Amino acid sequence: MRLSKIKKNRSKFIIILVFIVFLSLITSDKSSIVFADASTDNEVKSIVENIFAIKNKAILSKDLDSIKSLYATDTRYGQWAYEYEEKKVKYINNWAEKQGIQFVDIIPKVVIKKSKIGDNKCSFSLICNTEYKYIYPDQPEAINSSRMGTYHSFQLSKRDNNWIITKEWYTDPFADSLSLENIKADEIKQYISSQPPRDISNINEKRKGAxxxxxxxxxxxxxxxxxxxxxxxxxxxxxxGGDCANFASQILREGGKFKENSTWNYDKGSATGPWVNAGKFTHYMINxxxxxxxxxxxxxxVYKASYKLLPGDFIAYEKKGDIxxxxxxxxVDSKGYSLVTCHNTDRNNVPWDLGWSDKKIxxxxxxxxY
Structure with a gap:
C-alpha cells in the first residue's frame, strides 16, 4: 500500500519508534551504527541503508541482539517495535526450516523518493526493494531469488550532534502471519526436498505474456x-483498500490477452467489482x-497440489470466510515450488505461502x- 494509505489509516501499519543514543563508529561487519554529521543526501541515504542491512543481517545470523540496540526498549513504543521485529525474524527462520531452505543473502536497495533535510531533522519517503537469496542444501549451486518491495515514511532527528531514527511507518509483507503453529514441518520439508526441478519453458505465449x-x-x-x-x-x-485484484486483472488483460466484458472491465479509472475486488475476481473467474x-x-x-500451478494461474487467500x-x-524455484507476484505488498517471484502461514488461512x- 502507498504512503497515502498510511496517513489515512495508520493502525494497519507498523509504527516503529527508535531511539539510538551514544552509538559508536560503524564496524566492518555493520554490527553497530554511528550517525555522523549528515550534511548531504548521500550521507543520509547511507545511514538508512545501514539500518536495513543490520535488520537483514539479523535474519541471516539469527542474532537478535544486533537489532535490539536499534530500539528504545525502555519505552512502550520501542519495546513493542522490537518485539514485532523479533517475531518477524523468528517467523522467517521458522518458515525456512519448514521449507528446508537456507537464506544465503538478503540485499536491500533503498530508493528515497522525497526528502526534506534540515539542520536538526530529516524526513523522507522511500521504498526498499529487498532481494532474498536462498538455496536448498542438496543444491548449493542453485541460488533462488525473490524480491519484496515496501513503502516507508522515515524521520531522523539530530540529538547531541548525532542523527537518530525517531519514526518509521511501513507496510510489512509478513504482517498477515507471524507463526507456523501446529504445522507438520518435518513431513512437509521432506516432501519439498524430494521434488525434482520443473521445466516450465514450454508454457504458451499467453502465459509467458502474463x-x-x-x-x-x-x-x-x-x-x-x-x-x-x-x-x-x-x-x-x-x-x-488494496490493488491486488486490479493487478491480477491487468495481468490477464495486458499479458494474457483476455477480453473485457460487461462484468469484468476497467475504463478511465473506473472498474467493475470483479476487476478490483479479490473475492469477486476469484468467483467471477471460476463461475x-x-x-x-x-x-x-x-x-x-493443498501444498502438494501447488506443484500443478503454472505461470499465469493464481492463488486466492481466504481469511475468516473472505478472500x-x-x-x-x-x-518456480529450483525444487519446482511455485512463486507468485502481486501488489500490496509488492512481491516478485516469492514462494507462494511466505507471509501467509496462519493456520486459519x-x-x-x-x-x-488461456
Missing part, C-alpha cells in the same frame, strides 16, 4: 531497470469458466484457462 507483465509492473518489487513502478495506465487502488479450482483448503491440504488477496503465479489454487 508472467512478463507481472514481473515488469510489480512496483517496489521490480528489478531496478523497470523503475519500481506500477503501470500508470491504470489507477492505483491501494488508497481505497465464468475462465478458470477452475485445482485445490482449496489449509496449507497442509482478501490474490497473487499470480510467475515461476485457506488457499484457493486456481487454474486459468
Amino acid at each position: 508472467k512478463e507483465y507481472a514481473e515488469r509492473y510489480c512496483g517496489a518489487a521490480t528489478i531496478e531497470e523497470y523503475g519500481f513502478k506500477y503501470n500508470n495506465k491504470y489507477r492505483d487502488f491501494n488508497p481505497e 465464468s469458466g475462465r478458470a477452475s479450482v485445482i485445490a482449496r483448503g489449509s496449507y497442509e491440504k 482478501t488477496h490474490v497473487s499470480t503465479v510467475t515461476g 485457506k488457499f484457493w489454487l486456481i487454474r486459468v484457462h
Whole structure:
C-alpha cells in the first residue's frame, strides 16, 4: 500500500519508534551504527541503508541482539517495535526450516523518493526493494531469488550532534502471519526436498505474456531497470483498500490477452467489482469458466497440489470466510515450488505461502484457462 494509505489509516501499519543514543563508529561487519554529521543526501541515504542491512543481517545470523540496540526498549513504543521485529525474524527462520531452505543473502536497495533535510531533522519517503537469496542444501549451486518491495515514511532527528531514527511507518509483507503453529514441518520439508526441478519453458505465449507483465509492473518489487513502478495506465487502488485484484486483472488483460466484458472491465479509472475486488475476481473467474479450482483448503491440504500451478494461474487467500488477496503465479524455484507476484505488498517471484502461514488461512489454487 502507498504512503497515502498510511496517513489515512495508520493502525494497519507498523509504527516503529527508535531511539539510538551514544552509538559508536560503524564496524566492518555493520554490527553497530554511528550517525555522523549528515550534511548531504548521500550521507543520509547511507545511514538508512545501514539500518536495513543490520535488520537483514539479523535474519541471516539469527542474532537478535544486533537489532535490539536499534530500539528504545525502555519505552512502550520501542519495546513493542522490537518485539514485532523479533517475531518477524523468528517467523522467517521458522518458515525456512519448514521449507528446508537456507537464506544465503538478503540485499536491500533503498530508493528515497522525497526528502526534506534540515539542520536538526530529516524526513523522507522511500521504498526498499529487498532481494532474498536462498538455496536448498542438496543444491548449493542453485541460488533462488525473490524480491519484496515496501513503502516507508522515515524521520531522523539530530540529538547531541548525532542523527537518530525517531519514526518509521511501513507496510510489512509478513504482517498477515507471524507463526507456523501446529504445522507438520518435518513431513512437509521432506516432501519439498524430494521434488525434482520443473521445466516450465514450454508454457504458451499467453502465459509467458502474463508472467512478463507481472514481473515488469510489480512496483517496489521490480528489478531496478523497470523503475519500481506500477503501470500508470491504470489507477492505483491501494488508497481505497488494496490493488491486488486490479493487478491480477491487468495481468490477464495486458499479458494474457483476455477480453473485457460487461462484468469484468476497467475504463478511465473506473472498474467493475470483479476487476478490483479479490473475492469477486476469484468467483467471477471460476463461475465464468475462465478458470477452475485445482485445490482449496489449509496449507497442509493443498501444498502438494501447488506443484500443478503454472505461470499465469493464481492463488486466492481466504481469511475468516473472505478472500482478501490474490497473487499470480510467475515461476518456480529450483525444487519446482511455485512463486507468485502481486501488489500490496509488492512481491516478485516469492514462494507462494511466505507471509501467509496462519493456520486459519485457506488457499484457493486456481487454474486459468488461456
